[in-house]
Amino acid sequence: MQVRRLAASDAPAYRPLRLRALREHPEAFTSSHEENLSLPLAETEKRLASATISMWGAFQAGVLCGAIGLERETRIKNRHKASLVAMYVAPEHAGLGVGRALVDALVREARTEGLELLVLTVTAGNASATHLYESAGFRSFGIEPRAIKVDGQAFAKNHMYLELSPR
Numbered sequence: 128m129q130v131r132r133l134a135a136s137d138a139p140a141y142r143p144l145r146l147r148a149l150r151e152h153p154e155a156f157t158s159s160h161e162e163n164l165s166l167p168l169a170e171t172e173k174r175l176a177s178a179t180i181s182m183w184g185a186f187q188a189g190v191l192c193g194a195i196g197l198e199r200e201t202r203i204k205n206r207h208k209a210s211l212v213a214m215y216v217a218p219e220h221a222g223l224g225v226g227r228a229l230v231d232a233l234v235r236e237a238r239t240e241g242l243e244l245l246v247l248t249v250t251a252g253n254a255s256a257t258h259l260y261e262s263a264g265f266r267s268f269g270i271e272p273r274a275i276k277v278d279g280q281a282f283a284k285n286h287m288y289l290e291l292s293p294r
Contacts, residue, residue, distance in 0.1 A: 128187055128223075128224070128225065129185070130186075130228045130229060130232045131183065131184065131186070132182070132183050132236075133183060133184045133194065134175060135172040135173075135175045135176040137184060138168055138175055139168065140184070140190075140191040141171060141191060141194060142168060142171045144191050144194060145163065145194070145215070146160060146163060148215035151218075153277045154250050154275070154282045155253065158213075179198060179201055180212070181197045181236065183197075185220075185225045185228055187225075192216065192220040193215060193216035193226065193229055194214070195211065195215075195229040195232070196213040197209050197210075197211065198210045198211075208243060208244035208245065209242050209246075210245070210246050210247060211230070211233060211246070211247040214229065214247075214256070230259060230260070230263045231263070234291070238291055241292075243290070245265070245288065245289040246286065246288045246289075247286075247287050248271070248274070248286055248287070249284065249285050249287065250283070250284060251283035251284060251285050252283075257287075261287075266287060266289070269286050270284070270286070
């Protein structure tokens with residue numbers, strides 16, 4: 128398995144993986160499949176070339192099988208922290224260490240950049256994702272009830288954080 132930062136040139140591989148994630152797990156993302164399906168490939172290229180969001184991909188035999196993002200804060204008072212976003216591993220690659228490799232790559236990058244805090248949300252009840260994040264050192268600091276709604280059904284989000292440096 129190879130884990131590396133994605134570039135705009137990876138958009139043709141990333142876009143279908145992202146759309147699959149949004150379609151198969153609408154409760155896990157605040158973005159929707161419907162909204163993203165109508166966006167041109169150029170929007171995916173723009174996202175992968177962004178200065179505020181970095182994406183990493185995991186490749187098995189040259190095929191993109193998972194991705195994760197680091198979204199940096201731009202406001203002065205919040206620049207010490209960033210959010211882990213857009214985490215997804217294709218189900219046929221689950222249980223092979225892909226998710227852990229992606230999280231580890233993101234945390235390493237955050238430390239290298241001097242970030243002090245990482246935050247994320249995970250859908251309440253998603254035990255495998257919660258376990259992955261806890262095993263990487265993330266801790267819950269609260270549940271947001273009815274954080275998102277998908278087809279009229281509300282889902283809670285577990286807010287988690289990881290301290291990267293002393294206070």
